[in-house]
Amino acid sequence: MIVYYPAEKEFYRYCHLQEVFVKEGDIIADGTMIGSVGHSGTNASKPGRGEHLHLEINQYRQATKKIRPLLEDELREKISRVK
Numbered sequence: 001m002i003v004y005y006p007a008e009k010e011f012y013r014y015c016h017l018q019e020v021f022v023k024e025g026d027i028i029a030d031g032t033m034i035g036s037v038g039h040s041g042t043n044a045s046k047p048g049r050g051e052h053l054h055l056e057i058n059q060y061r062q063a064t065k066k067i068r069p070l071l072e073d074e075l076r077e078k079i080s081r082v083k
Contacts (some may be wrong), residue, residue, distance in 0.1 A: 001035060003028060008059070011067065015054040016040045 001020050003012040018038030022028055037051045057070045057078075070078070 003034065009062070010070075011056075011058045011060070013054075013056040013058065015056075016052055018051075 001014045001017060001022075003014070004010070005012065014035060016038045017035040018040075020035045022032070022034050028034060037053050039051045057075065058067045059070060060067050
């Protein structure tokens with residue numbers, strides 16, 4: 001599932017969800033449950049592995065008209081603002 005956050009021009013991509021609780025076009029408020037963690041993919045079948053979630057944060061760059069992943073320092077800054 002991909003969630004677009006227009007204020008920051010960011011795309012949040014969630015992989016391996018078991019269920020998705022929102023549908024295309026929904027406006028999602030902070031704190032809304034959007035899905036449940038799943039058990040899919042090659043790594044989930046390995047011993048000691050199981051339910052998991054992959055999260056990617058990518059940003060649309062207007063100047064270049066390209067999408068790029070957030071850099072580590074950008075992600076750390078974003079996490080530090082979460083209370």
